[in-house]
Structures are given as structure tokens and as C-alpha cells.
Amino acid sequence: MQLLYKIRKRYKQTSYPVLSSQEAYRQWADKYPPLPHNPLMQAEHEGMKNLMPNLQNCTVLDLACGTGRWGKWALENGANFVIGIDNSISMLKSAELAQRIQADMTTLPLASNSIDVVLCGLALGHLPSYDMQATFHEFSRVLKPKGVALISDFHPILAWTGAQRTFQGKDGKTYAVQHHIHSYADYFAASQKANLQLTGVQEPVQPQTQKPLVLVLRLTKS
Numbered sequence: 170m171q172l173l174y175k176i177r178k179r180y181k182q183t184s185y186p187v188l189s190s191q192e193a194y195r196q197w198a199d200k201y202p203p204l205p206h207n208p209l210m211q212a213e214h215e216g217m218k219n220l221m222p223n224l225q226n227c228t229v230l231d232l233a234c235g236t237g238r239w240g241k242w243a244l245e246n247g248a249n250f251v252i253g254i255d256n257s258i259s260m261l262k263s264a265e266l267a268q269r270i271q272a273d274m275t276t277l278p279l280a281s282n283s284i285d286v287v288l289c290g291l292a293l294g295h296l297p298s299y300d301m302q303a304t305f306h307e308f309s310r311v312l313k314p315k316g317v318a319l320i321s322d323f324h325p326i327l328a329w330t331g332a333q334r335t336f337q338g339k340d341g342k343t344y345a346v347q348h349h350i351h352s353y354a355d356y357f358a359a360s361q362k363a364n365l366q367l368t369g370v371q372e373p374v375q376p377q378t379q380k381p382l383v384l385v386l387r388l389t390k391s
């Protein structure tokens with residue numbers, strides 16, 4: 170704790186009370202439009218688009234879809250069919266997607282080899298490492314051969330230097346969402362164990378400081 174305090178002090182970070190993902194998104198849902206609505210999401214959006222496979226006629230899974238940002242984008246960009254999955258009923262209620270399922274990322278209620286592209290934006294950091302690994306195994310199981318999973322996460326450097334993912338709660342106070350740091354090495358190891366090949370990396374930066382904000386990875390099923 171003392172080390173964390175020193176790091177935060179050094180980088181002049183304020184520490185906000187942390188809420189579980191379920192509680193945070195219950196409170197955040199009605200102020201979470203399905204578009205990039207802050208600088209981090211704007212950077213992430215560009216990074217994801219740079220690595221996006223062709224979605225023409227594809228079946229796409231928007232995993233941890235929230236209010237359906239990536240699923241909506243996929244439908245506007247050629248996808249044939251989009252399924253949104255999230256474990257937060259509040260986020261799903263606001264999602265602008267016809268096919269929505271409440272489920273956990275680690276156990277997908279989908280058939281094996283049924284999905285062309287998985288899009289998973291800014292959600293894996295909510296999972297501890299064993300659940301992140303389980304989710305990678307699920308990517309591998311549900312993807313068709315040569316299928317692609319495109320994932321993004323709050324950049325580990327930001328998290329290591331004390332930054333938090335914050336939002337304004339229902340009481341008007343600022344809260345952070347629980348976050349688990351996954352390094353590039355963690356993701357590389359998880360992809361190897363799940364028989365997924367790392368086929369693209371982007372680290373979009375904050376324009377003023379040039380510091381990386383987000384890690385974006387493209388994984389291809391062998």
C-alpha cells in the first residue's frame with residue numbers, strides 16, 4: 170500500500186474508491202452512450218479500427234458489449250449478424266443491439282466454431298488473470314478456423330503508474346472501476362495457451378503527452 174501511495178504521489182494521481190465491475194456499470198449504464206465518449210475511448214476506437222478485419226457478411230460477437238458500441242459499429246460496417254454479450258443487465262438494457270445475452274465472458278453460451286470475429290472493447294482488465302485466460306480459451310472455442318478476436322485494454326503502463334478508470338456515480342462522487350493489470354507478456358502467454366496467434370498490436374497514445382492509453386491486440390485462430 171505504501172508503495173502504491175508513493176507511486177500515486179509521484180505521478181500526482183488521486184486515488185478514488187473502487188467499485189466492482191457489476192456495481193460500477195449498474196450506476197454508469199444510463200450515462201454510457203454506444204460511442205467513444207472520452208479521450209481514452211477515442212484513442213481505442215482508432216487503434217481497433219486500424220486492426221479491424223473485413224466484416225463483410227460476418228457473424229460478429231460483441232463481447233462485454235456494454236451499450237453495444239462495437240456491435241453497432243460492426244453492423245454499420247458490413248457485418249451480417251451481431252450478438253452482444255455482457256454480464257451487466259443495466260448495460261444490456263441500454264444496448265442498441267437486437268441479439269443480446271446476459272452471460273459471463275468466461276463461459277459463453279455459444280456453439281463452438283460459430284463466430285467469424287469477436288470484438289471485445291475495454292473489458293478484459295475487469296477480469297483477474299485466470300478469468301482472462303479462460304476467456305481466451307472461449308475465444309478459441311467459439312471462433313471459426315482463421316477467425317479473429319480483436320481486444321483492447323486500459324494500457325498496463327497507465328495502470329502501473331496509478332491511473333484508474335473513473336466515472337461519476339449516482340451520488341455525484343467519482344469512483345474507479347476495479348481493474349486487474351495484464352501486461353503485454355500476460356496477453357502473449359494467454360494467446361499461446363489458447364492456440365491463438367498474435368497478428369497485430371496497436372498502442373494508441375494521448376496526443377499531448379504521447380503516452381500510451383490503450384493496448385489493442387488482434388488474435389487469429391490457427
Ligand SMILES: C[S@@+](CC[C@H](N)C(=O)[O-])C[C@H]1O[C@@H](n2cnc3c(N)ncnc32)[C@H](O)[C@@H]1O
Nearest residue numbers: 233234235238255256257260273274290291292
Ligand atoms: C468499459 S465497458 C466497455 C463496453 C463496450 N465494450 C465498449 O467498449 O463500449 C466494460 C464492460 O465489460 C462488462 N463486463 C465486465 N466483466 C464482465 C464479465 N465477466 N463478463 C461479461 N461482461 C463483463 C461490463 O459490464 C461492461 O459493460
